[in-house]
Amino acid sequence: MTTTPADLDRARNVALDLSGWGRRFTFYQPRNFAFWGYLALVGTGMFVFASTLTREYNAYAPAIALAVTSFAIYAALFWWFTQYIDHYAKLPAKLMVVAFLWGGFAATWTMAANANDAILALYAKSFGQSWALNWGAGLSAPFTEELAKGSGLLLLIALAPPQVRTAFDGFILGAFIGLGFQIIEDIAYAMTSAGSQFGANQIGASIGTIFVRMVSGVAAHIVYSAIFCAGLIYLLGRPAEPRRVGRGLLLMAIPMLLHGTWDSLAAIAGPSVLTLFGLLIAVVVIALVIAVRVYELTARRERDFVRDVMAPEEARNVIAAAELDAMAGNRKARKRYRKAGRNQRERKRARYVLNAAYGLADELASARGADTDRVRFARAEVGRIRAGVPPPPR
Amino acid sequence: MPDQETDNSSAPPSPRFEPDDGWVPADERLFGVDRRTIAPTLAVFALVIVMSVVLPVINAMVPYDDIVKAGDVLKLEGDVTVVPEAGWGITSGVRAGNAPLSGEYPATATVEQKAVKFRVHTAPFNGDANKLLDQIETTSEALNRGRGVHVASMHTTIVTDQGKQGAIARVTGPNTGGVIAAFVFEGRGVEAVATGPSDTGPESTAAVLRMIRSISHPGEGTR
Numbered sequence: 001m002t003t004t005p006a007d008l009d010r011a012r013n014v015a016l017d018l019s020g021w022g023r024r025f026t027f028y029q030p031r032n033f034a035f036w037g038y039l040a041l042v043g044t045g046m047f048v049f050a051s052t053l054t055r056e057y058n059a060y061a062p063a064i065a066l067a068v069t070s071f072a073i074y075a076a077l078f079w080w081f082t083q084y085i086d087h088y089a090k091l092p093a094k095l096m097v098v099a100f101l102w103g104g105f106a107a108t109w110t111m112a113a114n115a116n117d118a119i120l121a122l123y124a125k126s127f128g129q130s131w132a133l134n135w136g137a138g139l140s141a142p143f144t145e146e147l148a149k150g151s152g153l154l155l156l157i158a159l160a161p162p163q164v165r166t167a168f169d170g171f172i173l174g175a176f177i178g179l180g181f182q183i184i185e186d187i188a189y190a191m192t193s194a195g196s197q198f199g200a201n202q203i204g205a206s207i208g209t210i211f212v213r214m215v216s217g218v219a220a221h222i223v224y225s226a227i228f229c230a231g232l233i234y235l236l237g238r239p240a241e242p243r244r245v246g247r248g249l250l251l252m253a254i255p256m257l258l259h260g261t262w263d264s265l266a267a268i269a270g271p272s273v274l275t276l277f278g279l280l281i282a283v284v285v286i287a288l289v290i291a292v293r294v295y296e297l298t299a300r301r302e303r304d305f306v307r308d309v310m311a312p313e314e315a316r317n318v319i320a321a322a323e324l325d326a327m328a329g330n331r332k333a334r335k336r337y338r339k340a341g342r343n344q345r346e347r348k349r350a351r352y353v354l355n356a357a358y359g360l361a362d363e364l365a366s367a368r369g370a371d372t373d374r375v376r377f378a379r380a381e382v383g384r385i386r387a388g389v390p391p392p393p394r
Numbered sequence: 395m396p397d398q399e400t401d402n403s404s405a406p407p408s409p410r411f412e413p414d415d416g417w418v419p420a421d422e423r424l425f426g427v428d429r430r431t432i433a434p435t436l437a438v439f440a441l442v443i444v445m446s447v448v449l450p451v452i453n454a455m456v457p458y459d460d461i462v463k464a465g466d467v468l469k470l471e472g473d474v475t476v477v478p479e480a481g482w483g484i485t486s487g488v489r490a491g492n493a494p495l496s497g498e499y500p501a502t503a504t505v506e507q508k509a510v511k512f513r514v515h516t517a518p519f520n521g522d523a524n525k526l527l528d529q530i531e532t533t534s535e536a537l538n539r540g541r542g543v544h545v546a547s548m549h550t551t552i553v554t555d556q557g558k559q560g561a562i563a564r565v566t567g568p569n570t571g572g573v574i575a576a577f578v579f580e581g582r583g584v585e586a587v588a589t590g591p592s593d594t595g596p597e598s599t600a601a602v603l604r605m606i607r608s609i610s611h612p613g614e615g616t617r
Binding site: 023024025026029030031032033034035036037041055056058059110111112114115117118119121122124125126128129130133134144147148151152154155157158159160162195196197198199200201205266267268269270271276368 | 412414415416418423426427428430431432434435437438439441442444445446449450452453456457458459460484485486487488489492493494495496497498500501515517518519520526529530532533536537539583585
């Protein structure tokens, strides 16, 4: 049976409808209950954090300035990276900001901080102070913090149902929720360290904390929340992601286990610094390996969407079959496509063609598959770059 | 004339119209609000209530039962020890010989008796006891900005049972009174703060002074 261009166009429309790719996100939705819930909870968290920061700034200004500057740069790097890995049906940037703010203010200050304090105190009362110091953090934070961060995704789905459609969307939004949580928590840790030596030697006391939090943060909240939120989407099911309860629960349990292990490392390792260091590296590596696996697992559906959206372009010879395979493939497929060039110039051009083709895919998604001026221009750009014609002078 | 069926199959289909995000179907409205958004929001609020109200309330209702027995010694980071009063409740910190598995004792210990709270904190510090007390006062003033508990008297000298000289001062706040003491043992500062109601009886005051005098550090002679 032959597939006609019209069949491919239909498949494209189905993919665009299902994926929500290219749809704009409006934050201000007064008739959406989740909008008010989000505002109340994030607003409360912001108020608590701002009150703490204002109060402590008077005493710990140098350390707070250092922490905020360092973690702002750190956040910018992770922000870029997390957006970079969102190759396929891209989410609106505004939605990522909304996710970041949930993680930074609601999940931390409105929810997890209160619960953590209470649970730690209850553990100390029930099992003794020493037991609580050993295992309290590892048996409280994984539940309270992962649930607090993950609950934000429920509100995001209610706020943006056409955009949050796949487990991959959950993975990306989870990463942004985790990034917000991590950055604000890190600043709070730095403030605590600044006061740990009676307010003297603030920079010396907090710089170690800042460094450790930056290094350990590579495989902490960002990774945990990304995996947890991908699992939550599998658990709930979405129009573009059939419900898979077992997979969902497993993916939600894994970050809790990783988080619990991380928070209990000092107790597991005992007094040996070497063992602690070895375990620390092992947990980071395991967390990153799992995150890559989950990324690959969730990206499959998104790659199918890219293929469906761009297949009509291949049928109309706008892009080549190899380019379609690269666009809808993984990192290795894109690398293979680029490396196929005979020389440096061709390889560089292949990269530009691929970027232009992704740009065309985004324009097609925004136009919902229609043949608009922007789509025609994006198509022409693919052809221009492939032909090696320089852009018009500015 | 073109065949209608062939035409339909080859013409690119138009994208389905989608209303903007603010549109709510008439049959999904409840007092103008999209009823589909109520359940997930309430679920999140339920979680918030559990975390921010239920758990703290349960914690407040559960009493401390870690009561100090005669002979108990609390140990802190840097081998600093303090002997708490028998009958007081330990709310943070651990007994000597009961170190966490990491081998590192915590930097803070707190014991409470009714409304009186006694807290000891230790950290590296360069300087003498008076300088430490000044530093604590400066930080405390910066944090409280004249409100809350603040140092209300000149520094005087206090000597521990071990013979270590420290600095002590009275603190006051709204309906609160107490003392703050500072010691420095070979580059390790120790802050001891006791606060309670202004009308705290002489028994508690004596107990607090005994606990402050019990603060010690190995290898420390009279200085």
